[in-house]
Amino acid sequence: MGTIRVRFITVALVVSFFAIGMAAFLNYFKYKSTIGGIVKSRVLVVGRSIENSVQASLALGLQFTELATLPSQMRREMSSDRLIRGIDVFDDTGRILYSTEAARLGQHVERAWTEAAASAKSTEWTGQAPGAYVAGISLKNNFDLTVGYLALRYSRGYVDRAAAAAARQITIAALGAFAGIALVAPLALIVVIRRFERDLQTLENAAVHLEDRAAQPPLTGSAFDTIIGHLRASLRDANAALDDVRAKLDSAG
């Protein structure tokens, strides 16, 4: 196979790899962000319920630090969705005031959570915890002042497993498509470049017989016929001139 043909086929394979790779990449990340969004909004439904309850208590005049029924409600809500690993409510310093895990009470949440909550453009914010994603809601009182934050930790493994399963299927589809291209593209390219290769072949044949004094290979109607004609004529003229010198030298003895 000619080196030019190999190069053209390589180009086709590189471009196909890029396009298929990008398409698979886009589909995978779209899937991951969509499933992540669906799961997060599902978890936030539970969070909204707690938020409503906190706001109702605050509206009745209770202090944010004195919501006695909140821990039991948090545990109840947590049990309504198996994805939820734990629920925390913390103040603006990050100190946990209420939690479904007693051991976490009084501890501080990761700084990234408070930063994400403070910089969020809406009441919802997101974060990460070891082995879990965090969906958060800023808790506001009737005067629209933020009194604290609600954080729902939910299974990272669930989202990651779903994404990994999708990635596997998308990768298989992409590899299959690439394998198909790897078979079809070279054949299609060979058909297209046959004429070009024929032209090059004509040129090469002409070049091989460039110095033959006998009949030269006939022109085949290729794109290079004119230039081959010029090449032959130039060499013929030069050789004829040198032949003439040779003849005159020979005749001089």
Place this chain on the structure above:
Amino acid sequence: MLEKNYLWRVYWQLAGVIMVCVVIALAVVSYFSHRVFDQELVPETEQKAATEGASLRALVLKATSYGIPFDDLYGVDKTFEEMFSENPEFSYAGITNTEGTLLYHYGREPQGALVHFHSPALLAAMRDATVPWEVALVGSQYMVSMPIVGVSGPLGVLHIGIDSVFVDRVLLEVLLDVLVVLVVSLFFTLELLNFMAGARLASGLGEFGQQVDRMRSGDFTARARVRAHDEIGRLLRRIDAAVDHLNVRYEFLAGELQDKLRGASAARREALRPAAAALEAVGKRFQFGSSPKGVDLDEMNLNRIRAPLFAFIIAEELTRSYLPSYVNDLLVTVPGISPQVVIGLPIMLFMLIVALGQPYLGSWSERVGRRKAMLIGAGTATVGFVATALAYNLIDLLLWRSLCALGYAMVFVAAQGYVLDRTGQANRAQGFALFIGAIMVATVCGPSIGGILADNLGFRAAFGVSAAMSFLSILAILRLPATDVRTPEARPSRGPRMREVMALVVNRRFMTLTGLAAMPAKIILTGVCFYLVPLYIVSLGNTSSMAGRMLMVYAVMMVLIVPLSARLSDASLRRDRYVSVGLIISGLSGLLLLLSDSILVLFGVVFLLGLGQALSIAAQSALVAEHCQEEIRVYGHDAVYGVYRLLERLGNALGPLLASLLVVFWGYQGAFVSLSALVLFCGIAFTVATRGERWQGVTALR
């Protein structure tokens, strides 16, 4: 001789076949991805609907526990409405009683819903409080039904409908990105064809053509060249061999004649006279021997610049669609300066460094060598990209972006010099077409792919990709010839001197072109494309990918229209009219936002801006040579064009600054409109200024 577009015809045919294959492959991937989305996302959404439903059911049960009759609840519609606003994939919600009679509903009722609600099987199942929920496909919706069971027994059923085409809506965004990938793939294909095969083919065939031309003119001098191991290389080797044989024959004949003449008698000399005359005639008619070692103008080395330039420029272009959003993320309060202006600072600083650096980096790259200058530039930019990806806040980001700008200016100038060094009057236009072509293709591919990467991988990882591309360009630069060559006509370059700048900025003719055309064109380009479009699109709730797509529209317009407008304006010799029309169209572009603030209108803005810029850009610099001959005679070509480019690039730096100030006072739409109005004003002023007899007289003389 060889038909001029022969190779391009071959390329397009190959690109066509590759594109067909790619389209089929993308269709296959998209089809299977759609299946995956359907299989996995629908159950997840059903689960989500069930969670939403459980929350809503709790509210209903709470209300009925206070004694409110189940069929007389207040505000159910409002609750449904709130649920829909947070879950766009829900398209219907309803509550029926235990007989299946609809009591409350909201949204688009699917066909067959009432039949489904009255289905005895469903009603029987929904009397059991332990049944969590059931799903059935009703019309075009997946209907999630859940029992509402109070303390006194079953009350009714809650139904939530999920539109089955919601997966299609999710995938629409992906589809748009896949289309972008397709367009990028086309340009990428042409670039790769040129890089992997075309450059060598074109230079090989070009050299073959030149060799035949030389032979036709009688030049059979042998040239010592290393030939490639491919079809063209073999061909050239055979021609080299034929030429060598001719040279040997000539040398042999000349030697033999000399031998015979040496010590020959008068009679013998007389007999040899015809042969000597014939040899002398051959010597006059043909040239034999070794070719004088001239300047290396071979196209292969010229073409080699394209790959590193493309890889380097695309590294920067990748950042265009998301840089302002990244800056927004790293924003720190700068006392006394509006955040909008601060966001524009890195872009402005970048453009300023490039503008001020380029005139002086030209002579620097000449001194250190083009290849070395490019290596230093690409290395500097790579460090800049890596550091930008790791930036802590805006303050250090400014420093890292300055490194990128310095590297960009170095590579740009050195690459330009590389082309200048290897081209003469005959092929300079071809050399610059190659240079500009690489940049244009990078501007088409970069912003759109950059937006996609930023959306999916994040800004920092996307900058990491830019760093990788910049590093890749270093590898390609290493393949460039280590020795510099210069054409005889090349002169040492220098930056413009202050007195030249001062003299030209008060020159009316020069400033009519520069101040009313070149600078406004650059101001609107960087102000709108690099600053306003990315920020405005994100402010509308869209993604960086969308910003990338918009910038791609601009670049595609440039690629398609610039060659055409350049040809037409050159042919018509009315370049000033092309500049006028281009500026006016650019000026009208932003005014479209007075009609609406929709994405479609923004598309129109970018389209018109691309059209306007494409019409005027090629004619602008040609007008300098056309109308500033007196200035060129006094200050020299380099000085006049140096000041012109300097001011034009200062326009690049002014664009983001002006746009950000306008945003502070009038918001995004106001900024688009006022920036466009400024360019429209300049366009009209330019048209008026170039209608006078004095101006026309210069054109007539031409």
